[in-house]
Amino acid sequence: MKPPKFEYVRASSVGDAVAALDEHGDGARILAGGQSLIPMMNLRLARPTHLIDITRIPDLDRVEEQADGVVVGAAARHSEVEGSEVARRVCPLLPEALKLVAHETIRHRGTVCGNLAHGDPHSELPAVAVALDALFTIAGSSGQRQVPATEFYFGPFMTAVGPSEMVTAVKFPAIPKSAGYAIAEFARTHGNFAVAGAVSIIELDAGGAVRRAAVSLFGLASQPLRASQAEQFLLGKIPTPEVIEKAAAAALEGVECSEDMHGSAAYRANIGRVYAARVISTAVARANGGEPK
Ligand SMILES: Cc1cc2nc3c(=O)[nH]c(=O)nc-3n(C[C@H](O)[C@H](O)[C@H](O)COP(=O)(O)OP(=O)(O)OC[C@H]3O[C@@H](n4cnc5c(N)ncnc54)[C@H](O)[C@@H]3O)c2cc1C
Structure with a gap:
């Protein structure tokens, strides 16, 4: 099955992506790995008019160590986090959980932040984020804000991300070696x-x-x-x-x-x-x- 007609927008920065969300309103959706969104479009469960591709934004695919955790950027794919030395050392629960997410081929395209932002109640990663007290960074036209994972989910596929906002990164706190x-x-x-x-x-x-x-x-x-x-x-x-x-x-x-x-x-x-x-x-x-x- 093919998706309904849509316009493709390639964002070159977070500002670009947010401006496109603002411009196209309700019909606009962020496109990350497409592993949930495209099947939903194929099944006519979603009919966005504009897809804003964030995967080519420089540095958005980072998986980087910070003093007390690992930061995963919005374009970092499941497989990149699963194979990341930093993630395994700082927060080994994350790569362990990723092995349970879908199949290898899907993990090569799907992103960790896309999975978290999608908010499927049967997903593994939102529960990992909630247990770890992960911190979401959300960008919109009025700037950035941070939301703890325990305040991010409201219901099935319902999150704290507003209509003209996107998740830019999620920080997973380090798990102490003794834990x-x-x-x-x-x-x-x-x-x-x-x-x-x-x-x-x-x-x-x-x-x-x-x-x-x-x-x-x-x-x-x-x-x-x-x-x-x-x-x-x-x-x-x-x-x-x-x-x-x-x-x-x-x-x-x-x-x-x-x-x-x-x-x-x-x-x-x-x-x-x-x-x-x-x-x-x-x-x-x-x-x-x-x-x-
Ligand atoms: C056969 C199959 C089996 C699967 N099994 C599992 C499983 O066992 N467990 C599991 O957790 N998942 C599973 N998935 C889903 C998969 O993990 C997806 O990759 C993931 O849910 C969505 O990530 P994505 O990057 O592909 O997002 P997309 O499909 O691109 O986007 C999903 C939604 O999130 C929004 N979005 C994406 N990124 C952002 C962002 N940065 N900010 C704001 N909104 C954003 C999009 O607009 C869209 O509404 C499966 C998928 C398939 C096809």
Whole structure:
């Protein structure tokens, strides 16, 4: 199937892209890797009149280390981040998560920021960004602003990006060497979007009790969820299997799971709990040096 007719605009700077968004209004959309947008156009789920290509903007494909994290520019492709020495060293959860995103061919074209800006509730990366407290930089005609990942998602495919704005970069905070991290998901086949999944980062103190816990869930509701009840429950406790089970149950408290052809709300809640326990357990094992990072 072919997409409906559209005008192609190649932006040579962020200012150019933002001006084109302003000029063409509601009909304009940023084109990054095209791996979500073009299929949606082919299926007539989106009918933009103007596509603003940002992939040739100089320096927008950077994957660069900053004192306390790694910054991924809006044109950096999944595969570039997955293979980046900086990303693996500073924030190894990111390349680990990327291995679960789609297939290699799609990862060669799709971008990390495009994935995050698309806001699919079944995507892995938004849950990674939420667990890590990543920071989005958004540019518009009135300048730049920064939005934390926990305030970026509002609902399915709904984000803090305004109609004449674009994400220019996302900063993922560094994961300390002593921390354990994990992502796991249930998908019907490898490379498909997850039915549901979970992400965790755990740091332990010298006595083996949890000093810092981050847990997020994806595929359960209309947006990625930060499981703060689970995090609070874990803090200060020795993470025994029983404690981890209880934390995973707490992660699902008050969550209204969605349902679709892949599963009922109860089924999703069960998968969410099982995968929350699995990622916390793996992160704890890694924080204890029990598994290769
Ligand atoms: C068969 C298949 C399987 C897939 N499986 C998965 C999967 O398992 N997990 C997963 O997470 N993804 C999956 N994807 C989606 C893939 O990861 C996409 O690459 C990604 O979601 C979108 O990135 P993109 O760069 O291709 O964005 P595009 O398709 O170019 O854009 C997507 C949307 O985001 C907007 N956008 C893009 N960049 C910006 C920006 N910088 N600022 C503001 N708005 C922007 C666009 O306007 C558009 O609305 C799959 C795709 C396919 C085709």
